[in-house]
Each structure stands twice: as structure tokens, then as C-alpha cells.
Amino acid sequence: MLLKKLSELNGASGAEKPVRETIMELIRPYVDSMFVDKIGNLIAEKSGRLQGPRILLAAHMDEIALMIIDITGDGFLKFKSVGGIDPRVILSKPVRINESITGVIGAKAIHLQKAGERRKTLGFDQMYIDIGAKSREEASQRVALGDYAYFTTSFAEFGDGLWKGKALDDRVGCAALIEILQKDYDFPIIAAFTVQEEVGLRGAQVAAYHTNPDFAIVVETTVAADTQDRTEDEWVTELGKGPALSVMDRSTLYNPKLIRAVKELASAEGIPLQLRRGGGGGNDAGRIHLSKSGVATIALSVPCRYLHAPVSVISDRDYRTLIALIDQILRSNLVKVL
């Protein structure tokens, strides 16, 4: 299964190779050309019946992870996060390093804690990975500084029509692009599987520059905080209510004409759509819409609970309707309106 396959690959920002190579194999039969650019983005092109406009679809391949920055004398690994990780979610979790060894992020036994210790968050500098090594020398034979440590979560069905897994941000977007590339459209499609989104939208900046699109759709996951500890005004998006269209985030003010056109199209086609509420966060659109003289850009996201945690959750229906909506956009007059 496509989502499972992509979710269970390990590819942190700067180490997207396993994801890139898997996607190359998956899309090869459906695209006219593809290449890897100088920063590691995978760019695939598919020509249409018409010459233009050039439409860029972008999804990022990288995921958040941990990076080994030191090995202690007694063989424990010190680390920092690659991308934004709340240190509170990684305590007492197993991690996989170099596809060959497993380690655990241990926590001091509750019996040994002093009063009040439990109320304090542990920072990355207070945690370490235990791989069972007995010395720095032994650990160094298996792990090098700069190696990445990944969550070990397996992808599976969850609850009522949901999926759970790691790296759904943004392998879900990658999977959607792959499904879109299997269809034929009038206009030329450029699919950019970008690198380094999690450390500052860096791949998209380069990809937007050299692909020179007329119109861009960023395909992402976004916060769904529709959980028990939040009131409705804080939810941002909800699972099961269809893809979320961004209006504003920290990186982009999305074009109001496009927002209206996408809403009308979804409504006309009977595709559920929600507006992403709240102005926080950001994605590749932040770089793409500012590329060269500016690029008309929208962002469509699958709502995702527990982003940047060892296990995240999406709705299968949201994923399916996201693809349906992108498909309709690519078949509509919307791009001609621009």
C-alpha cells in the first residue's frame, strides 16, 4: 500500500534519499521526464495536450527526526532534533538508527525521582539514546556523529476509517502527488518532491526557481487539534471533513480569488472542503509564492492529528477527497482564470 510504504521509509531533512529513490521507481512509468536537482529535490514532468500554463504540484519528502551530536564515554548517544519536535513526545520511545540498530530514549525510573521532578519537562540535552553499547569506542563502530534516529512506528488502520503512522507529514502529500501523476491532464504538470521543508522550506525555494511555474499547489498535512483538550476555536482543522484549504499562515497570505474559486469548485463537484482556521504554521507555499516575480499558489492539506510526534493520525476520506479535489482543479477552468 502506497501510504504505508512511504510512511515507513526513513528520510529526515538532508537525508531524503530512501524516499526519493522509492518515489522515482513508483512514478517512472507515468512521467515524461524526471531529474534530481542540485539540492536533492525530485522533479518530474508530465506534458499535456496544451503547452501551458505550467502547474507545479509540491510535496515535501523529508520528515522530522533526531540527529546524533555526541557519544558519551559510557556509550550513550546525545542528540538534537531535526525540525520541530516537542521534547515531551520522545521520552520512553524506541528509535532506529542506520536501519541496523535500535536504541531507546530511557527515562529515569519513577522510584528514583525527587519530588517535583515529574512536573518538569526534560530537554533534549537531558535525554540520551541507549543502544546497549558499553563505551564510546563500541558505540562509534555502529553510529557516527550526524547519523539520524527515527521513530519505529508502523503504519496501520486506526479507529473508524483512519490511518496512524509516522512521517505522515508529508508522505501523505507525496502519495497524493504520485496518484495524480497516474492520471492525464491537458496542461503540463510538474511534480516537485521537495527536500528540507522541516528545516526552513529550503528545497521548495530552489524548485520553484528553476521549474518556473505559472501556478502552484502545495500538498501538505496540517494541524488537526480536534482533540479532547482543545475547544472548537482552537481546532484549526477537523478529521473527516475533507481537505483543508489554507487562507493564511505564518509564511503566506493566499490569493483570495483562488480561495473563492477552489471553494466554488469543491462545492459544485460535491467534494467536502474545510478552510484552515488560524494563522500559525507554514509550508512550502511560503517560498513558492515569492519565487521570482511571484507565483499564484494555494495549499491543500490533509488534516493530521499529532503532527511531529512518533505517531500521527489522518482520515482516509480526507486523503481520498484531497486527491479528488486536486484532480478537479487540474481539469477545471480555474487555472485559465489566472
Place this chain on the structure above:
Amino acid sequence: MSNLQLQRAKDFIKELSEGYGVSGYEFSLNHPIMQKFREYADEVHTDRFGNIYSLKKGTSGRYKMMLAAHMDEIGLMIKEIDQSGFLRFTTVGGVDPRTLVGQEVIIHGREDIIGIIGAIPPHLQTGGGEDAFKMEDLGIDVGMPLAQASGMIQIGDTVTLSRQGYELLNHHFAGKSLDDRAGVAVMAVCLEELGSLYHRHDVIAVTTAQEEVGIRGALTSAYTINPDLAVAIDVTHGSTPDTKGVVNIELGKGPAVALGPNIHPAIYKGLVEAAKEHRLPYQPEPIPGASGTDAWAIQVTQAGVPTGLVSIPLRYMHTSVETLDLQDVINCGKLLAYFIASLPDDLEGYLCY
């Protein structure tokens, strides 16, 4: 040291670690445990409290020796299903809420259901996140609406953490519930070893229930057996970078042999002598009072029982990534077997103060 024995111990520990049985709900472990002990014991049976007894007869059978290791694990229990289908929970045994965030769990409802103890993503957080999540802040997401959830889950259902067991370097093993299912594996190693040793007294290896909520299974099983001497097997804290100076027992340096008021001096002495004679590593562990193990209850059973305690060094106790050295498990089982084989036919003098 046979690698085959290490492999078998690992397989058994992995099976038990990935199984589940919160205190009072140990029954799903009965099958794998009884099946294993039937390989080495003459009789295996359970009692109404949930303890499992595995008898290995001695040549004279003059005295009864009890071994005890508990099979229950710490866990969670559902206390409320809220309007949106999220589950609120309380704990069974000592759990640090900080280790639960971003964790998958299994709710043992009408059927086993996957749940997730979620976390608010960093994108939405305000403030520095200095304060840890408290137990009451956490809820379990089962991905279904209230009506559907309440058809499958009810208040009082137990919840265990979902965790695969992993082998690390140097035959270290990490997983949940090694406290004290590794102790159960020690008893299996011990009975296996006794198969090729001459031992006089009957040995009853008891897999106890409800240790984590107050050493209860040891209380009832020791009363039932009324042994002439007993050794409990549990885990003890192994040192880590953040417990330096507080914890002195280390992984890989052999079982910890306890001494102190909970321990009969002759049993401590006998265990240490057996270790020395057979060149097994061991670490003395002075415990000035309550040991917090089955040994504490057994010692004062009926008219009193001479009791000992050996422990497997364990890092990150009561988390889902408890870590031990499998070699310590083997050495612990062997030490017990040699100790049992060394016991004289007449224990009265032996156990004299």
C-alpha cells in the same frame, strides 16, 4: 554459557514482554507461562487468585523451596469516555505521565483496540513548554465517535502500552514489563538447569499476580505453599547517566543479591557461596528495609519464612523501554539452580541464626 539458552530466554522474555496483564488481569499470560514451565516442571497449576505454581520435585522432597516472580505489569485503566469519544484514564501501579505522551496503547475492551495518547503539536503551543503534562491532561484517542467507542469500551477496562521488544547491542534487551517478566524467565532458566543437577528439596516456582499494587499474589501463594525457604526474583535499578551516585548496580555484572532485614543471612551467604564456587558474577545489594518485592510479603507468611532476593539489573524501570542484559537473566537462573543444588538435606541447622 550456551547461546541457545540465551536465545531461548530472549524469545520467552519477548513473548511475555509483548503480552499483557495489568495487575488483576494477568490471565492472558497463563497460557505462554504454563506452556513454558511444563517443559521443566513435574506439575503446573493455577489458583483462584491468579498465581501459577510449577513444581519440580527433589530427590528427597523433605522440604519445600519457593521461588517467586511476578507477572503483572503496571498500566492504565479507563475512568471516563468523554463526549467526543476520547478516553480519560487512571493508573494501575506507578507510572510517570511524561513517558506516556505520543504513545500507542492497547485498550482491552470488548476486543483489543489501538489507542493513541496524543500530544499537541509544537506549531500550536504557546509558552516554553516547561511544564510537563500531568496525568489529568492526557487522554486516549481511539479514532471513533462516542457511540461507537462506548459500544466497545467501558469504564474499568485496562490499558497496556503498545511496545515491541527490541534487542540492542551486547545482548541487551529493551521493552515493557520486563519488571518482572524477566524474573519469570529466570525461574524457567533455573528449573531448566535443575534438570541436570541433583537437588534434594521440592522447588515450587510461583508466578505471582498483583505485585505492583501491593505484593498481593505473593501473600496468598506463600500462605498456600507455606514453604521452608523462599527466594524472590525481581528487578532492581541499573545505573544510567542520570542516576550516577544514586544507583550502583550495573547491567551485565550479574544478579544483585540482596541483604538486610528482609533477607535471611544464611540464604544470602548460600547464594554468594554458590556464585563464587561456580564463578558466576554477582553484585551485593544492601537493602535497609522494605525491599518492595514479593520477598517482603513472603518473609512474614504463616509462622515466618526464611527468605532471599535476587534481582536483575534494569534501566528505566516502569517505562515502556525497560532495558536489561540477557546474560544477567541467565546468570540469575543459574545462580538460583546452583544454590538450590547446594542445599543440605537437613535445613534446620542450615537456617539456624
